[in-house]
Amino acid sequence: RTSPMQLERKRRGASLFYSILDDLIKFVSIVLCEGFASPRARMSCGHVVTPMSLTKWCKHLMEKVRGQFVCGQSGCDAVWTYEEVCKMALLTPEERKYFEETMAQNAAARNPNSKFCPGCMSPVTRGSSLNLYVHCKVCSAKTGRTFAFCWQCLREWKGKQPRSDRCENDDCHNSALKTLRECPEIQIQTEDGAKGCPSVRACPTCGSLIQHTGIGCENVSCPRCHMEFCFSCLKSTNECDAAMFCSGIAPRQKSIPVWHTESY
Known part of the structure; x- marks a missing residue:
């Protein structure tokens, strides 16, 4: 019967144990972690972790859109480098890809x-x-x-x-411009009936790409800068509403707006 340790090792594609030949890793002990024995080692700040606990904590930080890997121990504000996290968490290639893509997304959001x-x-x-x-x-x-x-x-x-x-x-x-140029059309209801509209738009304020399914309201809110605008004419919701009716479907965008954050 396959043990939990063997299943986890197979999932990661590598040993869960730190290399005993690595002089830079300071071993502490072996503990029971989520059903099987797991090694503990000391981070640069002095606190100890297991590969799984470190991976889970750092994923938690990424989900909170944190820009740094900060120690989770109370009273410790030490920052770990990405290289240290990769080494001590024994990240798989898939996990590294997830971390790096999420880090890039978080950096762009901030x-x-x-x-x-x-x-x-x-x-x-x-x-x-x-x-x-x-x-x-x-x-x-x-x-x-x-x-x-x-x-x-x-x-x-x-x-x-x-x-x-x-x-x-x-x-x-520019992958964003390529998406704007090649995205399929959706049907948007206008005063003259349903018309084709690009399914992806760049937010007129910050340039973030937003996709519309064609179902629901034309007015959308950008999750990045919170700008509310009309997906059809690309004017602000207030400007579009003030005109009593939408001025029509704006053509495909050929440039990405730059967000001047100092104005907000």
């Missing part, structure tokens, strides 16, 4: 001008919205050479800079 460097996963703020070239000081210090990445495709920069359209990496393109 600051539209900040993304995680693909080299070190540190948050980096773009200097200009007109330049896709982004210099990472952390990676440059580690490697001893200038490291920069593309804001658009999130790969190491190739080609000359500054550029606002794309870098020289293959298939570097």
